[in-house]
Amino acid sequence: MWNANATARRGALVATVMLALLTAGCVDATNPPSSTARQPGGPGYPVRITHALGTTVIQAPPKRIVALSDGDLDALLLLGLQPVAVGETTGPDGGVNAWTAPLLTGDPVVLPAGDSGYNPDQVLGLNPDLVLAGAYGSIDSLYHRMAGVVPTTAYEVAKGADPWEVTVRQVAKAVGLVDKGEAVIRDTRAKLAAAKDAHPELAGTRFALGQMWTAASVGLLRSPADPSVRLLTDLGMTLTPAVASTTGATTPRSYPLAKLGALTRTDVLVLYFPDPSLRALLQGERAFARLDAVERGGFLALTREQYLALRLVTPLSIGYTVERLVPDLARAAAGSAR
Structure with missing residues (x-):
């Protein structure tokens, strides 16, 4: 399945972390505030x-x-x-x-x-x-x-x-x-804009993004509305026409390994491998080795954290993506430059 949450995960939350990024006046919603504490929202209800x-x-x-x-x-x-x-x-x-x-x-x-x-x-x-x-x-x-x-x-x-x-x-x-929500949105958009400006090599770069869950095929996102696709387009990249949906389909498209040659004129190929052995298998495929993106140095294998940040798009994960993934994308884009 494409969803990273498809398999139920167990375990306790490792979560007593000191708060350094928030101001001292914030309310802890786990406890009722005192009469002198700032109420979360004040007037305006219901x-x-x-x-x-x-x-x-x-x-x-x-x-x-x-x-x-x-x-x-x-x-x-x-x-x-x-x-x-x-x-x-x-x-x-x-x-x-x-x-x-x-x-x-x-x-x-x-x-x-x-x-x-x-x-x-x-x-x-x-x-x-x-x-x-x-x-x-x-x-x-x-x-x-x-x-x-x-x-x-x-x-x-x-x-x-x-x-x-x-x-x-x-x-x-x-x-x-x-109002604070709008400030979060402005700040996040500013981070994306700054990353786009800092990496002009991403502009117009045609990308394909997906994952390889089985040895038989690669699944690639094809909807321009997908949050992950939208994030990369916000950075100036372009979903390659080879995979982009013209019908509004949102489900990933599966490509048998022998049919990967269909990804012509794709500059950067970004994939995640839950099982590292699948990467070796894919790289042994002739159709993969002959892809434009691969021949020009535009293939990027994501780490688990990079993949999750790209799939679970939130203001916090966007900050992580800008710091930990965008430089790798820029290198892949530069390597695939004509």
Whole structure:
């Protein structure tokens, strides 16, 4: 499967990290604030959030927040709030991702994701007053069970694939920090713009992005609306016409190894290999070796962290991508220059 969360991960959250990036006045949503503490949102409630599954009404500033996805969690942390519980993420052994850990200061409950998703009774048992699930791809299966008990958000544009700006705005509205959410968006866009300006070699570079899960084929993203594709295009790159969908299809396209020659006029080929042995297998294929991108030095194999940052697009992961992946992309683009 393409989804990095397809296999349920177990393990406790490794999460007592000192907070150095937030100001001292931020509210810890794991505990009710004192009468002198800054309320998360102040006046302006109730708040109404319309999404694909209905309308969520939040009557008062939330104090016990559950974040079920990386996108919701990262947005919440950047707004200065801490959750009482999180869905297990894609970090090592179920821990948080490298770009999230520095902002997580509490010791939230880690909700295990079974094959059918999170257990709604377990979520409700934490007595939350807000469940953030706008970026959670499987919210459909438990939304109505939870929404009748506690305000629960859901995706607005596409299941599990809302643009990161949509998730940030939704979370910011839910906690009453709309202006701060807009500041997060501006700051993130500025990072992308600066990275684009710093690496003009990326401009117009035709790329293909995917992963190799089996020995039989390579799966490549083909939708310009995919968050990962959109992130690379924001850096000035162009999805190669060889794979780009002309019908709006969002599912990855599978290429048998012998048919990789179809990726003509592709400058940079970016792949992730969950099993390192698959990389050796692919590089032994004649069709792969003859690709323009490979012959010109434009092949880039992603590390696990680079891949996750590129697939789980949040303001925090974008910062990680700019620092840890963009330089490699630029080298691949320069190597593939005509």
